[in-house]
Amino acid sequence: MKQADCIIVGGGIAGIQAAIQLGRYKHDIIVIDSAQGRSSIAKAYHNILGWPDGVSGHQLRTLGRQHAEKFDVEFLEDTVTSIEKKRDKFFIHTKKGMEYQAKMIFLGTGITDNIPPIKNIYTTLGTSTYICPDCDGYEIMDKQTVVLGGGNAGAGMALTLLYWSKDIIYVNHLKSKIDEKYRKKLKANQIPVFEEEVEEVLVDAKQQLTAIQLVSGKIIEAEKAFTAFKGNKLNNGLALQLGVHVNENNHVVIHPRTKETNIKGVWAGGDLVAHSEQVTISMGDGTQAAIWIHKRLLGQPLPYD
Structure with a gap:
């Protein structure tokens, strides 16, 4: 031993x-x-x-x-x-x-x-997809950013990120319940909410995020992304x-x-x-x-x- x-x-x-x-x-x-x-x-x-x-x-x-x-x-x-x-x-x-x-x-x-196995998401972590706003909020300064999350956790992240960018989109990937108080704040800050699963993170030749594709086929263009999943x-x-x-x-x-x-x-x-x-x-x-x-x-x- x-x-x-x-x-x-x-x-x-x-x-x-x-x-x-x-x-x-x-x-x-x-x-x-x-x-x-x-x-x-x-x-x-x-x-x-x-x-x-x-x-x-x-x-x-x-x-x-x-x-x-x-x-x-x-x-x-x-x-x-x-x-x-x-x-x-x-x-x-x-x-x-x-x-x-x-x-x-x-x-x-x-x-x-807790990061769902969305295609290409791991290849973009730390370069165009982030987890911690205290670490990387600065990286989305004035950039179109999509939050991939679930319920109130994702809504809270979207609202937090307004400090760095006013161009925020929230995709409720888990389709979890969002409390009314959060929905009101999202609406007041003009943050669109999509209640749909993400099919794939689209990337360029340098493996940088360029857009999010939903299961419906809809593509949401974005320069940056944040994840916000409980668990x-x-x-x-x-x-x-x-x-x-x-x-x-x-x-x-x-x-x-x-x-x-x-x-x-x-x-x-x-x-x-x-x-x-x-x-x-x-x-x-x-x-x-x-x-x-x-x-x-x-x-x-x-x-x-």
Whole structure:
């Protein structure tokens, strides 16, 4: 059974940043990643310091992994199926049948977006189709934009995007109920609503969105799109398995300063703990948790010990 000072579950932005910091402390670190995180499908982030022209999630993860490997951090592609705490040690089992032991655990298992399998939608994510208005609202500035969503969630997104563009169209792909208060606001802001499923995202030679085709055959021209579907899945199963506390939105509860959970030796960061879902915040979580993991490994007291 392979042992480590800390095993990081999830090789996304928070996990890799924690790995870099812990590697620089010369601890034995293993990152176990299923390669399914949301950052692996994002074609471009535009609001990160140092990347004025944007950077893809794949590039950021690749560079981050190379950075961490300079400090002998080990990366394994596998899926953790269970973690059990026995006294002061953690025992990890994976889908490939491997077993590991660690003194500390960092959970960076993140969130899985609910994006319907509409043709071509994944090829445009981060370049002309977006999910997060705080991240990418700027990208639709004064551009014709279509919101693909369902019910009130999509209506709310359409109204939010008015800050950046007044040329918004809402396609209620799920044909879910839209409350009257939202319908009134959509009408007052001259946002057309189509109650129809999307057949395909039409793209040009550079895989940029040019239009949306509905199942009826109707084509809605647009330069940009946003998705707004309820049902994003917080990957908090391992945390719950360990007895970690979650809040009313099922996000993992952590100490604001150290990022440790209520279970001693279990730390968390990134989208698993923060509804803001920002790459830069995930980086901060990873670094801050690593600093306090290091102190705990040295036997130093934490603020609440």
